[in-house]
Amino acid sequence: MDRRKFFRLLGGGVFLASALKGRAQAPWDEKTFEPTRTLGAPLSEYGGRSPFEEEVVRYISPNLRTRHSGADFAPLEKLEGVITPNGLHFERHHAGVPQVDPKSYRLVIHGMVERPLVFTLEDLKRFPSVTRTYFIECAGNGQNGYRNPPDPNLTATRSRGLASNASWTGVPLALLLKEAGVKPEARWLIPEGMDAAMYTRSLPLEKAMEDVLVAYAQNGEALRPEQGYPVRLVVPGWEGSIQVKWLRRILVTDLPAMAKDETSEYTDVMADGKVWAFTWVMDPESIITYPSGGQRIKPGFHEIRGLAWSGHGRITKVEVSFDEGKTWRRATLEPPVERLAMVRFKLPWYWRGEEVVLWSRAWDEKGNTQPTREEFFKKWGRNNRYHYNAIQAWRVLPDGRVVNGDRPLLGFAQGPGGGCDGEVFDV
Ligand SMILES: Nc1nc2c(c(=O)[nH]1)N[C@H]1C(S)=C(S)[C@@H](COP(=O)(O)O)O[C@H]1N2
Ligand SMILES: [Mo]
Numbered sequence: 001m002d003r004r005k006f007f008r009l010l011g012g013g014v015f016l017a018s019a020l021k022g023r024a025q026a027p028w029d030e031k032t033f034e035p036t037r038t039l040g041a042p043l044s045e046y047g048g049r050s051p052f053e054e055e056v057v058r059y060i061s062p063n064l065r066t067r068h069s070g071a072d073f074a075p076l077e078k079l080e081g082v083i084t085p086n087g088l089h090f091e092r093h094h095a096g097v098p099q100v101d102p103k104s105y106r107l108v109i110h111g112m113v114e115r116p117l118v119f120t121l122e123d124l125k126r127f128p129s130v131t132r133t134y135f136i137e138c139a140g141n142g143q144n145g146y147r148n149p150p151d152p153n154l155t156a157t158r159s160r161g162l163a164s165n166a167s168w169t170g171v172p173l174a175l176l177l178k179e180a181g182v183k184p185e186a187r188w189l190i191p192e193g194m195d196a197a198m199y200t201r202s203l204p205l206e207k208a209m210e211d212v213l214v215a216y217a218q219n220g221e222a223l224r225p226e227q228g229y230p231v232r233l234v235v236p237g238w239e240g241s242i243q244v245k246w247l248r249r250i251l252v253t254d255l256p257a258m259a260k261d262e263t264s265e266y267t268d269v270m271a272d273g274k275v276w277a278f279t280w281v282m283d284p285e286s287i288i289t290y291p292s293g294g295q296r297i298k299p300g301f302h303e304i305r306g307l308a309w310s311g312h313g314r315i316t317k318v319e320v321s322f323d324e325g326k327t328w329r330r331a332t333l334e335p336p337v338e339r340l341a342m343v344r345f346k347l348p349w350y351w352r353g354e355e356v357v358l359w360s361r362a363w364d365e366k367g368n369t370q371p372t373r374e375e376f377f378k379k380w381g382r383n384n385r386y387h388y389n390a391i392q393a394w395r396v397l398p399d400g401r402v403v404n405g406d407r408p409l410l411g412f413a414q415g416p417g418g419g420c421d422g423e424v425f426d427v
Helices: 003-009 013-020 121-126 156-160 173-180 205-210 373-380
Strands: 070-072 091-093 107-111 117-119 130-137 163-172 188-193 213-218 232-234 247-253 285-290 300-309 315-321 343-351 356-364 393-396 402-404
Touching: 107 173, 117 121, 117 173, 121 163, 121 213, 130 213, 156 285, 163 173, 163 300, 173 205, 173 213, 173 247, 188 205, 285 356, 300 315, 300 356, 315 343
Parallel strands: 107 247
Antiparallel strands: 070 091, 107 117, 130 163, 163 213, 188 247, 213 232, 285 300, 300 343, 315 356, 356 393, 393 402
16 A cells, blocks of 8 residues: 555544654644544554643653652643553652663562572562552652742642552562561561662561562553562552662661661651651542642533542541631542542532632541641641641632642741752752
8 A cells, every 4th residue: 555545544634644743733634534434543562542642741840950860740630530550650760760671680588587589570470469559659749838838830740749559469578578587586678779779768577567569560561660660669558768669689687777768868857856767657648630720610510529548548538628628528439449549539519600719638547637738837847848748729710710729828938848859859
């Protein structure tokens, strides 16, 4: 078939040219493009998105000084359901994404064990497997909330997009430790990554025995390189920074390593200057994704939609307020409501065009909920930059535009936590 005829068959014109370039530039010309009269695209070995969806991407801040030690955000308000598609899972790297050959990949477990062991990827896959949905959230998520006055142009992505949710498959770390035979005096594990950061953290043995996964698959396929291909730790409910990617070694020991990324980073500076270390568990979070900052709505019916999660356990309730916390309405949780995973909440709403501020707050099975901004800063002070989980407000203006509804805090000076992981800080 000649080239021109082939182009005509596929619809030709503006649409095909832009689709082949992998970008939808102009809307298609209905006069020349009629899908029922042309042969569709052929089979393909690996599916891609519609070219019309290609503006749905992770947010990479233009303020980043480097794209190798930084973070980008999952576009939460552009996603449906609860699973973050693999190409849109947020990223956080300290020294870029290493390329690891699965054939030469090895995981070493050594230290206070009866039998030091070396596993190939094949070895790991022979163990009984577990598939579970868990969120991963950077401790720096929500860091934009430390800004004062708040950023009026905040979006749901930039408010809470350093969190994602996936179905992870792997082998329970407890099984591998059993195989190696942990000595009775062991208390800690020191997992290490094979990136140029040789990223290292300390993980209590107790948590490892409970539910930590040595994961090799994400939403049904191999991990993405950005998520730690071929093997990472998934530490359910705990801050992202402990979930070591490109995992190559676990030292079993009786003391924590006090590594760079658990001392100079990922510790919390309190109001009195004292520093909290090992604040692993992620407190409850929720974010209304529709309507949210940067969107514009019309008067009439809307389904308020959002995501909620907590590192303490299952989400039991999400409430929405239309009057800045005076009264609350209970949203519907979309089943299945899984433990330590993102949950979709929904609430029908009729908007008559009045100015209104929307709040949401999540509750978990331990009875934890989210503080207001005032309550949050009373507890955590102004020096920190991690673990922000205060209620996010969206203000709907009479013309339908949605903007950040967080109020400025009186007497709250811009502290060191003024930026956002992946936006201003180069952490
Ligand atoms: N080896 C290695 N593991 C790592 C990191 C890293 O830079 N190197 N970053 C950590 C941090 S701070 C976070 S928040 C999560 C992010 O996981 P993701 O990129 O899959 O979203 O990975 C963690 N594990
Ligand atoms: Mo992180």
